[in-house]
Amino acid sequence: MxxxxxxxxxxxxxxxxxxxxxxxxxxxxxxxxxxxxxxxxxxxxxxxxxxxxxxxxxxxxxxxxxxxxxxxxxxxxxxxxxxxxxxxxxxxxxxxxxxxxxxxxxxxxxxxxxxxxxxxxxxxxxxxxxxxxxxxxxxxxxxxxxQFQLPLPRSSRFDVFCQLMMKEDFLPPLLSKLTDYVGASTKTITRQFKTETGMSYQDWRQQWRLLKAIELLSQQRPVCEVAHALDFSSDSAFIAFFKQHTGQTPRQFIHG
The missing domain is CATH 2.60.120.280 (Regulatory protein AraC)
Structure with a gap:
């Protein structure tokens, strides 16, 4: 065996x-x-x-x-x-x-x-x-x-951002706050993110929240706890987001 x-x-x-x-x-x-x-x-x-x-x-x-x-x-x-x-x-x-x-x-x-x-x-x-x-x-x-993959930016400008991403409590900031991590204007960040990942930063951030939601739900975390951890305004907003991206509610997705 x-x-x-x-x-x-x-x-x-x-x-x-x-x-x-x-x-x-x-x-x-x-x-x-x-x-x-x-x-x-x-x-x-x-x-x-x-x-x-x-x-x-x-x-x-x-x-x-x-x-x-x-x-x-x-x-x-x-x-x-x-x-x-x-x-x-x-x-x-x-x-x-x-x-x-x-x-x-x-x-x-x-x-x-x-x-x-x-x-x-x-x-x-x-x-x-x-x-x-x-x-x-x-x-x-x-x-x-x-397709539960997320492309990462490759240039050294994003090294600190990518290292922070590995932390359990990391939540990608809004684009206006990302400048604090990257040290560049929102215009430069937007252009580089699209070039290096093929996605806009907003779409990338939403995909990250989806993957993190799947990870937390797989740990048997309650929906309300996951919604709060990912900064959704309400449980229903999180469930609607999840269903839009997967075609299933969180419970249906995890339990097949």
């Missing part, structure tokens, strides 16, 4: 197998920036994980899974107890491996396949994996894609 605890140091690249599966439960954790030669599929049925990539942030709530291609630098952080499943694929053996970061909705069938493969022995013969892995990739590529 491939089950590890939070104190186990694990490197899938040292294991010579076509598919390496693990099941783990961790509390507060920061993986540090790292990468794998294998592709990785992560699914957290309990809790929420945050990922930092070279130029973007991503949150992984329950009911979603994320694919991280080989040689993709990433950093995973968790602030509450998270139960997760991770599958590592030798992509030379699987043409179906995506070459970009992909997040998908996890159906009941895909969930069952992930749970099964996560507990495979690491010396399982390839021929015994074939039917299950073929069904897995069919389900994965047929799943609805999600």
């Amino acid at each position: 491939a089950f590890i605890d939070e104190n186990t140091r694990f490197d899938a690249d040292t294991i010579d197998a076509h598919v390496v599966g693990i099941a783990a439960e961790v509390g507060q954790h920061d993986s540090g920036m790292h990468q794998h030669t294998k592709g990785q599929l992560l699914y957290a049925p309990q809790g929420c994980m945050r990922f930092a990539f070279d130029n973007s942030l991503c949150v992984l709530p329950p009911t979603k899974a994320v694919w991280i291609p080989p040689h993709t630098p990433h950093r995973a952080t968790m602030t509450n107890v998270v139960a997760y499943r991770s599958l590592y694929f030798s992509c030379d053996d699987f043409e179906a491996c995506p070459t970009e970061i992909v997040m998908v909705e996890v159906s009941d069938l895909l969930k069952a396949l992930i749970n099964t493969m996560a507990l495979w022995p690491w010396d399982k013969p390839k021929e015994e994996m074939a039917l299950t892995t073929a069904l897995f990739w069919e389900c994965f590529h047929g799943a609805r894609r999600e």
